[in-house]
Amino acid sequence: MDPNLTAPADPFAVQLRGVWLRLGREVILRGVDLDLPAGSGVTLLGENGAGKTTLLRLMAGALRPTRGEGRLFGYALNDARAVRDQIHLMPVDAALYPDLSCQENLEFALQMYGYGPQRRQEAGAALRRVGLERAAQRRVRYLSAGMRKRLALARASLLACPLTLLDEPFANLDAAGRQLTLELLGG
Numbered sequence: 001m002d003p004n005l006t007a008p009a010d011p012f013a014v015q016l017r018g019v020w021l022r023l024g025r026e027v028i029l030r031g032v033d034l035d036l037p038a039g040s041g042v043t044l045l046g047e048n049g050a051g052k053t054t055l056l057r058l059m060a061g062a063l064r065p066t067r068g069e070g071r072l073f074g075y076a077l078n079d080a081r082a083v084r085d086q087i088h089l090m091p092v093d094a095a096l097y098p099d100l101s102c103q104e105n106l107e108f109a110l111q112m113y114g115y116g117p118q119r120r121q122e123a124g125a126a127l128r129r130v131g132l133e134r135a136a137q138r139r140v141r142y143l144s145a146g147m148r149k150r151l152a153l154a155r156a157s158l159l160a161c162p163l164t165l166l167d168e169p170f171a172n173l174d175a176a177g178r179q180l181t182l183e184l185l186g187g
């Protein structure tokens with residue numbers, strides 16, 4: 001382990017050192033160094049195909065660096081349990097279950113993060129916050145793209161993980177939805 005990386009429980013949400021990533025024949029990330037202080041909000045900008053989604057997936061533990069190393073709140077990035085406990089990644093397609101209702105999607109997410117039935121009652125309030133109370137029992141497959149994004153935001157705010165990664169958080173949202181995103185996730 002690189003001694004320049006600080007010890008567990010340090011104030012950095014993410015630290016990357018010399019991270020390279022190859023996917024197939026293509027090298028997508030070339031020597032990325034990154035320090036993201038805990039509690040900060042950071043926007044990643046870059047042209048199409050630059051590697052933003054890939055970098056988010058790497059930080060969420062879904063991809064392993066080909067070379068280099070990273071830490072998440074001081075834990076090694078390849079510590080699957082730490083990553084699971086600390087991170088929520090909202091991917092660009094929202095990753096919802098189409099045959100579950102809005103309410104069921106939120107309850108299931110809470111269950112997956114180990115919350116008991118008491119916490120699950122908060123799903124209704126979260127749906128109200130994003131304007132989906134009337135669609136609570138509707139299956140996700142019948143929602144519009146913007147409604148899906150709102151549901152994914154409700155899930156992210158409900159889980160309130162130490163690190164929330166949002167891929168294209170404003171896509172498909174109207175002006176009120178974009179404002180809501182900033183309010184819910186502290187942008």
Ligand SMILES: Nc1ncnc2c1ncn2[C@@H]1O[C@H](COP(=O)(O)OP(=O)(O)OP(=O)(O)O)[C@@H](O)[C@H]1O
Pocket residue numbers: 023024026028046047048049050051052053054055
């Ligand atoms: N599973 C994969 N296998 C091979 N190459 C991939 C894979 N996923 C992404 N890539 C390639 O990695 C590069 C970066 O893709 P990525 O989705 O990270 O870009 P991005 O910055 O998020 O782009 P956009 O702004 O268009 O969403 C692209 O050249 C893409 O073709």
